[in-house]
Amino acid sequence: MSELLKTLLVDQLNVEVYQNRKVLGQVAAKSVALKMKEILKDKDRVRMIFAAAPSQNEFLEALTKEEGIDWSKVTAFHMDEYIGLQASAPQRFSHYLKERLFDIVNPGEVYLIDCENTIGDECRRYANLLTQEPIDIVCFGIGENGHIAFNDPPVADFQDPAIIKSVELDLVCQQQQVNDGCFTDIESVPTHALTLTIPTLISASYLFCMVPGTTKRDAVQKTLCGPISTKCPATILRRHENCTLYTDIDSCGAVEER
Structure with a gap:
């Protein structure tokens, strides 16, 4: 595995730069697995939220291969879902997440967002599940x-x-969904x-954010170098302690520590 090429500290945000997305995913998976095991030494369950996007492919594949994780003690959520797609749609x-993670490692509890439910009822149902206990870990990317x-x-x-909203x-x-190959054209998205x-996402104790690829360079640049603002929502990560x-x-390109 290639070495870490560079580290940055931007406000409170730790940034690590790797040679390529495969190594990035492997290292992130080892870090998440280590934190899961650490939490499970002190708690009966670890509560986690996962993202679904091509940027997570290498990370999720590596995470399924990590040994020594008691997945029966994992409660898993996901962070978003399309409204209007059929339940069988592959883009859901x-x-x-079922294909790349849940059906492989079989977490003890998996709670999926149900967009077949009415929006108001589903927001209430999922918010209740999310707030029963604190979230420990969020694994995600940046658009x-x-x-x-x-x-x-x-x-x-x-x-x-709100905890969850439409x-x-x-x-x-x-357009990103088209760029990622998830849909053939923007009219289909x-x-x-x-x-x-x-606030729901950053309330978690630990955040692991995996962002590979040239299409994300501008977003990473703005996240690290721009003002903390909803004009680039990911800038809020610079205020998280972990x-x-x-x-x-x-x-990451030529981003340098400020």
Whole structure:
């Protein structure tokens, strides 16, 4: 495995730069696995939230191969889901996570967002599940527009009172789904989704953020170098006490410590 190329500390955010996305995913998986085991020494369960996106492919594959994790003691959630897609649609985030993680490691409890339910009822149901106990770990990425989950700049709120909400996706976010190969054209991308809010995500004790690839370079640059603002929602990560941003040469580029 290649060595760590560079580390940065931007406000409170730890940034690590690796040679490529495969190594990035492997290192992030080892870090998450270590933290899971550490938490389970003191607690009966570890409560985790996962993202579904191509940026997570290498990380999730590596995580399924990590040994010594008692997945029966894991309670798993996911952070967003399209509204309007059929339950069988391969683009559903629940399908992605089941295929790449849940059906492989079999967590003790898995709670999926059900967009077949009415929006109000589902928001109440999922919020109740999420708030029964604190969230320990969130594993996620950053969108091309700087979003975390589906908190795009027009709808992001650092003081959002909701736990989960319905949002309209902005055009940059919709185009990213096409760029990622999830949809053939922008007309096929749903216009709305349910998403966990920013306060819900950053309330977790530990955040692990995996962001490889050239398409994310502008978002990483703004996250690390721009003002902390909902214009780039990921900038809020710089205020979290235990967040690590895993990047590669393609995504981090020439970003330097300030």
